[in-house]
Amino acid sequence: MLGYVLNSHQQWLCRQLSDRGYLVDRQTAVNDTAEAIQASVREGMARADLIIVTGGLGPTSDDRTRDLIAELLGRPLKSDSEVLARIEGFFGRRKRPVPASTRVQALVPEGATVLQNEHGTAPGLAMEFESGSRSGLLVMLPGPPRELRPMFLNQVLPLIGKRFGAAPDFCCSVLRTVGIGESFLEEKIAGDLAPLIKRGLDVGYCARVGEVDLRFVARAAEAESLVQEAEAVARKHLRTFIYGRDPEELNAVIVRLLTEKGKTLALAESCTGGYIANRITNVSGSSAVFLGGVVSYSNDAKRRFLGVKAETLAKHGAVSEAVAREMAEGVRRETGADFALAVTGIAGPTGGTVEKPVGTVFIALAAANGTEVKQNLNQYDRETFKFLTSQQALDMMRKELVAGTS
């Protein structure tokens, strides 16, 4: 709660559960105090059938979850000889002495099921709880993701299936769009989605700068067909605004399309400073289609590496349609790539003029059949400017590759 650690458990556990049709009702984070930990578990027992608690099972003095929950449920702790033997084995294999503090990890609340930890020393624990006339399952998992994740997949999911039976029918699909804002996106599809929403479809929009995710969820006997019908509506009205499906990102789509078509790409970046090259090279396999790039941050670099003419720079300025064009054509010529993207602009916060304010950017796509240049105004902070500009450049490339198909 001091803000030094990012909670990645919520997203991971929610995704695992919801992908299997379980509805996650609430996630809570609290401080490491007895009152806060016991209060949140007590509240969870009054509300839910399944409670998953993460962290606080380790050997140090701030690891209090096991004790506090055993106390709350009135279950005395007993040392489990099998768990102790496993802990000793863990250190033995690493040829290290067993620290005295780790022995608390062998304490198991009465009646609890032990979940073996294949990647650490703290076992997980599962136990039944009663709250009023209701009963449910409480699971404690160790905090480190590499211990928690396999334990959840291999041991907790089967336990949940046995305890609660199969989850209800559930279907979820996330389509990714680029080049359209969320309001306009909803306007285009809302009418045709309305009857599906009446039949139980849930529609969500997640807008980021430069892209909007469109999420369809259904929980019903006809969940799958509802989501399929919704996708058909989206594809009919949004067409090429849809670039793919979660979790594939736009850079991965570009590498996939280039690979499928046996085409190569080169980059000349000024204001994005290597960000587009970085995104492309984040994709495994990009070396087969990406020949290289130039980060021409100075005028000299634009002339020397890309052959941009001194007259063009003098006449139009570095941020201009003419320079973007020469940059793209220059890097295409130098590398022999099929396609070249070039960007030149003013990322800010300084460097703008009345004629070319901060955020002005020219994006060029050079190909065998000519060069296309677009001008945009991306008025954002520096890193957002880079991301949005890279989305626009990659989307020009995508549209060219998709259009080339038909």
Added chain:
Amino acid sequence: MLGYVLNSHQQWLCRQLSDRGYLVDRQTAVNDTAEAIQASVREGMARADLIIVTGGLGPTSDDRTRDLIAELLGRPLKSDSEVLARIEGFFGRRKRPVPASTRVQALVPEGATVLQNEHGTAPGLAMEFESGSRSGLLVMLPGPPRELRPMFLNQVLPLIGKRFGAAPDFCCSVLRTVGIGESFLEEKIAGDLAPLIKRGLDVGYCARVGEVDLRFVARAAEAESLVQEAEAVARKHLRTFIYGRDPEELNAVIVRLLTEKGKTLALAESCTGGYIANRITNVSGSSAVFLGGVVSYSNDAKRRFLGVKAETLAKHGAVSEAVAREMAEGVRRETGADFALAVTGIAGPTGGTVEKPVGTVFIALAAANGTEVKQNLNQYDRETFKFLTSQQALDMMRKELVAGTS
């Protein structure tokens, strides 16, 4: 709650609040249903003096937070003409029509304070609440981080200070280190920190790949002097392992040092694919010291842009000390920069050999007085490999710049 979005608000908001001495009691995430949203706010009002709600203020049909909280607090919504004018201005500047749905963002609950959104259309809202005999402040913020963060810093923090007065004495300092693991780091300082810990100092280690943050926290009358003494201990034992202080990152340190010394940098990147250039150009003002870079992903690009010799490539392979050296010297020669960094390696997951396994990387630093090359083995996933390699390259540059001072 479906696991499609990572909650980064918790960490960021907790950090902002705790750094200023406010104690964050609880964080809760719920589904987009009326019952869940209203129940969690009702519970928060019974527990806390300040409630911060994020998201759900946008224009689409799943944005229900404003309505539901206004209803819960019994405050009718009214359209605010000033907010409406701002929304129209936002679209007007972008030469786009105002979508009808965005007008709901001009609805303001009776008695609420409007927090202007400098980076989007949905304003934030702040309002007093009463719960039994207690009263408190409820703040609603838009979900996109680039809208939420400046609004919180510029508008909400002053509001909190005015409403609740100064937070208790609190001091926190985070030193950033590179090139040393957390166990060794702790070994070096634990002895001298022990007496400070007895006086109330709290020490935290946050280890990421490629760097370790060292955090000192104190909450006492002598908080500031305790943290200062701890810093002195750290600086005495860790010396140049410390590269700066949170929130300054290593790339910003490099740009600052280059600027102070009036020196310039060029880059030649193979396996990092533009990531180092991207990090450098993320720093505002980098254009004064960064001349440019080449992402020489193919052998051809290494020859053509950097003058790497075909014989060198044939004899030693692209991933070699000799090629790293020629890349650094080539880009330094071509750009006329004072310093040049070059990296060549195998990011993986494929491309490794027995002699040069995945993760092998050569890093070269070329300067007027010669070229230094280091070899490392960074066996991680692709993006972690790039980050760690960039840390090592930037740290070579930092050590050279710092050594040049003394």
